[in-house]
Amino acid sequence: MTAEPAHIVDRAIDWQMRQADMDDQEWHAFVAWLEEDPAHARAFDAVALDMALLANHPELYPADPGVAPIEAPIVASPRRRVWAWAGGGVAVAAAACLTLVLVPAGGGPAPYAIETKPGQRQDIALNDGTRIELNGASRLLLDHNNPRIATLDSGEATFHVHHDAGAPFTVRSGAQVVQDVGTVFNVERDGKRLDVQVAEGSVLLQPQREAVALRAGAAATVHEDVGSIVLSKVDVAKVGAWRSGAITFTGEPFGRVASAVNRIDGVTLSIDASLSQRPFSGMVRLTGTAARDVPHLAALVGAEWHHDGERWSISPN
Amino acid sequence: MLLRLLVARLGNRADAEDALQDMWIKLDQLPTSQPVAQPAAYLYRMASNHASDRRIAATRSGARDTAWMEVQPAADEQPTIERALLDRERLTRLEGALAAMPERMRTALRLYRLEDVPQKEIAARLGMTLSGVEKLLRRAVKEIQAYKIASEADSEAPHRLPGEGESNRDR
Numbered sequence: 053m054t055a056e057p058a059h060i061v062d063r064a065i066d067w068q069m070r071q072a073d074m075d076d077q078e079w080h081a082f083v084a085w086l087e088e089d090p091a092h093a094r095a096f097d098a099v100a101l102d103m104a105l106l107a108n109h110p111e112l113y114p115a116d117p118g119v120a121p122i123e124a125p126i127v128a129s130p131r132r133r134v135w136a137w138a139g140g141g142v143a144v145a146a147a148a149c150l151t152l153v154l155v156p157a158g159g160g161p162a163p164y165a166i167e168t169k170p171g172q173r174q175d176i177a178l179n180d181g182t183r184i185e186l187n188g189a190s191r192l193l194l195d196h197n198n199p200r201i202a203t204l205d206s207g208e209a210t211f212h213v214h215h216d217a218g219a220p221f222t223v224r225s226g227a228q229v230v231q232d233v234g235t236v237f238n239v240e241r242d243g244k245r246l247d248v249q250v251a252e253g254s255v256l257l258q259p260q261r262e263a264v265a266l267r268a269g270a271a272a273t274v275h276e277d278v279g280s281i282v283l284s285k286v287d288v289a290k291v292g293a294w295r296s297g298a299i300t301f302t303g304e305p306f307g308r309v310a311s312a313v314n315r316i317d318g319v320t321l322s323i324d325a326s327l328s329q330r331p332f333s334g335m336v337r338l339t340g341t342a343a344r345d346v347p348h349l350a351a352l353v354g355a356e357w358h359h360d361g362e363r364w365s366i367s368p369n
Numbered sequence: 370m371l372l373r374l375l376v377a378r379l380g381n382r383a384d385a386e387d388a389l390q391d392m393w394i395k396l397d398q399l400p401t402s403q404p405v406a407q408p409a410a411y412l413y414r415m416a417s418n419h420a421s422d423r424r425i426a427a428t429r430s431g432a433r434d435t436a437w438m439e440v441q442p443a444a445d446e447q448p449t450i451e452r453a454l455l456d457r458e459r460l461t462r463l464e465g466a467l468a469a470m471p472e473r474m475r476t477a478l479r480l481y482r483l484e485d486v487p488q489k490e491i492a493a494r495l496g497m498t499l500s501g502v503e504k505l506l507r508r509a510v511k512e513i514q515a516y517k518i519a520s521e522a523d524s525e526a527p528h529r530l531p532g533e534g535e536s537n538r539d540r
Contacts, residue, residue: 104425
């Protein structure tokens with residue numbers, strides 16, 4: 053298809069930019085213009101779709117190098133507008149335009165960070181009734197002016213969300229978005245990998261894109277580096293099991309235990325390359341004390357452990 | 370008039386009626402305590418946004434195969450996986466257009482669209498006049514359109530999505 057003539061595109065942009073404050077008369081004029089020529093409608097459609105997507109896909113914007121000083125310090129993705137998507141399909145959007153118009157603009161984003169040291173843990177109660185348990189070595193961004201949004205920069209957290217259909221709770225991490233539909237769920241960030249496990253209710257993963265619905269007992273692993281989502285099942289009783297020190301493996305690389313040890317025991321554990329990729333299944337219970345846990349882990353895979361003051365390591369015999 | 374707007378945006382009457390229906394349902398569920406300043410304009414705006422969202426939803430359901438998702442355990446019970454893939458081409462083009470933009474323009478656009486900052490405040494933050502911001506934003510939108518045309522000229526492949534037959538999708 054060929055592009056529309058430039059003057060039509062200009063006009064379409066004009067209409068788009070004015071939509072926010074057109075009065076009754078102008079809307080009539082707008083409709084008449086759309087009807088006048090299919091090319092008008094096509095041009096406007098193109099502009100309107102782009103604008104809608106620009107409002108909903110923070111990941112499209114490149115991270116500006118050396119963040120301009122005019123911007124708020126943490127600008128990763130503070131959003132006041134929460135769009136409710138009803139499980140994909142076409143029912144999707146009506147709620148969206150409502151929130152778009154109704155949510156009062158009161159107060160811009162006022163992000164603040166909660167950070168835990170390795171081995172430390174923190175319970176966070178938001179004033180909407182939502183409770184968040186943050187594992188060690190984790191960093192979570194919240195917003196004073198919007199209790200319905202959280203960004204997990206690193207580490208792991210279990211969310212007990214106070215559900216409000218009108219204002220879904222949204223967790224972001226990297227380019228991933230998880231939106232609750234009445235829920236207890238766990239989110240874990242490990243480098244380019246993100247794990248989401250649902251214990252109660254359900255969540256939408258990437259509500260604006262693939263809108264993968266995860267119900268209780270479902271888990272998703274996103275590998276951002278290769279761009280894949282793998283779905284699996286999880287025992288709901290084991291979601292967020294880190295809170296009692298339990299780490300479950302289902303054929304995953306043994307090396308992943310290092311992150312868990314860092315968060316819970318607060319020490320740095322390095323695992324020899326030959327072991328870290330080995331698939332491992334089973335459950336490990338961490339006590340919070342590396343001196344007890346590391347030898348136990350080493351024994352599980354038939355390896356040796358070392359401790360030199362600060363660092364712990366596991367290597368083959 | 371609302372219906373006319375929806376017909377004009379969606380390209381056919383059946384979709385438009387459907388959309389209008391949706392809108393009434395949603396209106397019904399509105400908290401009544403919310404006073405609306407200009408009811409007519411409000412409804413138009415709502416219809417217009419609604420139309421855009423439906424158009425996006427339409428491109429989603431027409432999604433093609435992508436390498437993006439490999440759903441592993443097709444085990445009996447994952448009925449909830451609605452894998453609607455959004456029109457990734459459009460997103461990719463937008464991404465490209467944004468990357469090609471001067472930084473200031475991109476910042477203005479981001480504040481305006483993504484963060485909902487009023488134009489007046491954008492002007493203050495960027496040290497510009499209000500009309501300067503207006504022009505900058507217009508140019509940004511224009512560049513995006515121009516970028517898409519240029520990138521389409523490069524690839525001869527047809528961009529029409531299946532299942533998008535009679536709607537008024539362009540290009």
